[in-house]
Amino acid sequence: KAGVTQTPRYLIKTRGQQVTLSCSPISGHRSVSWYQQTPGQGLQFLFEYFSETQRNKGNFPGRFSGRQFSNSRSEMNVSTLELGDSALYLCASSLGPRETQYFGPGTRLLVL
Amino acid sequence: DQQVKQNSPSLSVQEGRISILNCDYTNSMFDYFLWYKKYPAEGPTFLISISSIKDKNEDGRFTVFLNKSAKHLSLHIVPSQPGDSAVYFCAATGSARQLTFGSGTQLTVLP
Numbered sequence: 001k002a003g004v005t006q007t008p009r010y011l012i013k014t015r016g017q018q019v020t021l022s023c024s025p026i027s028g029h030r031s032v033s034w035y036q037q038t039p040g041q042g043l044q045f046l047f048e049y050f051s052e053t054q055r056n057k058g059n060f061p062g063r064f065s066g067r068q069f070s071n072s073r074s075e076m077n078v079s080t081l082e083l084g085d086s087a088l089y090l091c092a093s094s095l096g097p098r099e100t101q102y103f104g105p106g107t108r109l110l111v112l
Numbered sequence: 113d114q115q116v117k118q119n120s121p122s123l124s125v126q127e128g129r130i131s132i133l134n135c136d137y138t139n140s141m142f143d144y145f146l147w148y149k150k151y152p153a154e155g156p157t158f159l160i161s162i163s164s165i166k167d168k169n170e171d172g173r174f175t176v177f178l179n180k181s182a183k184h185l186s187l188h189i190v191p192s193q194p195g196d197s198a199v200y201f202c203a204a205t206g207s208a209r210q211l212t213f214g215s216g217t218q219l220t221v222l223p
Binding site for chain 1: 144146148153154155156157158161201205208209210211212213214215216
């Protein structure tokens with residue numbers, strides 16, 4: 001079974017721009033969560049989607065948003081990028097809420 | 113407020129010996145705990161988990177122990193192999209379902 005895939009793997013943007021990251025979960029998995037990893041803050045939860053609905057949201061500003069499609073694929077969007085948004089963005093999928101989460105390779109975002 | 117803490121940023125062990133990685137948590141609502149391994153430029157890889165109704169779970173060379181009264185869990189790797197060298201993250205979850213991660217421990221297994 002193919003694992004979680006994330007595109008693109010690397011991205012360079014400038015301050016003020018917006019970015020959209022994509023995540024395809026493991027086949028059959030209906031829950032998708034997003035995390036941000038930075039050297040200073042570690043791995044932090046962004047949001048979780050299940051059945052196209054956001055079920056949970058972490059402590060991030062409204063510039064961070066996401067959505068899930070009917071095929072369980074998910075996208076996250078960051079608007080008005082700031083230098084501090086430079087991070088590794090990780091997507092994880094699971095069969096459902098409270099099931100073990102399996103991570104993709106991440107998208108490395110650099111904001112200049 | 114760090115709800116999941118890994119107080120050792122790094123650990124070095126000899127190949128063949130036991131590696132013990134520790135994790136403490138403060139939130140008594142956490143009821144499911146996981147360990148992930150992470151290599152640079154890759155996503156975390158799930159290793160092993162334990163429910164709060166258990167105090168031990170084994171999977172091959174990996175064993176996780178949970179001490180609920182002390183709010184402490186540990187991951188034992190026996191025997192340690194050079195390929196085990198990676199950053200190990202402890203994570204916890206409760207009814208909120210999101211994973212709360214520790215800061216990670218860099219394990220280096222020396223040949």
